[in-house]
Amino acid sequence: MILAEVVRSGFTECVHEGAVVVLDAAGAVVAEAGDVTGPMFPRSSNKPLQTVGMLRSGLRTADPADLALISGSHYGEPFHVARARRILETAGLTEDALRCPEALPSLESERDLVLREGGGPSRIRMNCSGKHAGMLATCVENDWPLDDYRDAKHPLQAAIAAAVTELVGEPIAATGIDGCGAPVFAFSLTALARGFQRLVAAPPTSFERLVADTMRADPELVAGTGAEDTLLMSGVPGLLAKGGAEGVQVVAIPEVGAVALKISDGAMRARMPVLVSGLRRLGVDEPVLTRLAAVPVLGGGNEVGEVRATW
Known part of the structure; x- marks a missing residue:
């Protein structure tokens, strides 16, 4: 399914195919394109x-904001590096x-x-x-081996898989x-969207809500200065966002x-651009979305086109 196109000087240069699913507040599919199952x-x-x-396996952090970094893909800015070191030091470990x-x-x-x-x-x-x-701090809490914590058969990864x-x-x-190098799990786009809905809709005292709340409170820790996830969570009230490599993005907004x-x-x-199209189908249209609705295409340092949604 064609979701976006690249237009340069009025000429459609190429298109991007993919899949997208939009769920309403009850978790029902209200719009979809491509293979979402x-x-x-x-x-x-x-x-x-x-x-x-x-968290279900016993992870405890000195600062709740640490969970935003643990859940994120940070830009490697000094405040990211310092916090990662503190998480390790609190667990009695070093970056080694x-x-x-x-x-x-x-x-x-x-x-x-x-x-x-x-x-x-x-x-x-x-x-x-x-x-x-x-992951290492969780292993320390449980006295689990540290050297092979990335192995899919490690007790840590088994517990994480069960939660996911x-x-x-x-x-x-x-x-x-x-x-x-850590395990990554495959499931459908629809399941991914519903998983994020469970985070934002969970009771305030739950681990799910704790993760969602800390990410939304400190979006710079999730990504970094000027990052798309940072802009989305800063600009759309209540929105939880997390991007992934190879063209993945998921967001959820309570209610x-x-x-x-x-x-x-x-x-x-x-x-x-595709995400903005999906959010607008839910009636969400904050100013930051106008900024993200089209991605500039540059030529010679000047804007000569854009990437925009066709869906």
Whole structure:
């Protein structure tokens, strides 16, 4: 299903196919396109659901805001790195315990600064270091082995898988290895949307709601300065957002509904225009959505076209 097009100087240059589902406040499908019931890997959109699994397994943090970083894909800014270190230190660990790959910060300005100062890639700067720090802290609470915490058969990952299965309301179709080396679970877009609805609609004292509330309270910890998830959660009251690699995005708003989408070719630039189209079908139209409804296409440093939704 064609969801977006790239228009350059009035000419349709290419199109992006994919799938998108829109749920109302009761969880019923009100709009859809493409395959929204077949399994797909939500990639980092899994993270808030995984955090619930950690909390159910005994994860405790010194600061509730730590859960926003654990549930996020941070940009590697200094406040992200410092918080990831504190999560590890509170558990009696150092960054040497991390098993995520080494990486430079995602934010270009921070990446340039690290290189100018003679630094290089490190595990603590990798965008999943918050999640990995949370996983290690959960293992410490349970006296579980640390070296193989990423293994799908590890008690931590089994507990997380059980929580994700319950939250999305359907069996995990496949377990893969995400870019950070931890397990990633496959299920449908519709299940992903319903899982996020359960987070925002849960009772205030529940782990689900705790994850949703901390992410919405500190969206910069979930992503970073100027990031799409940060802008969405800052600009749309009550909205919970989490993007994932390969063109995945999911949002949910209590008493309004949810939208989940996947761009088939993995193009990240097509996500926001399609998401905005879905949110507007739910009657949501905050000013930030106008900003995100079209993605500029540049030529010679100037805007010569845009990516826009066709759905």
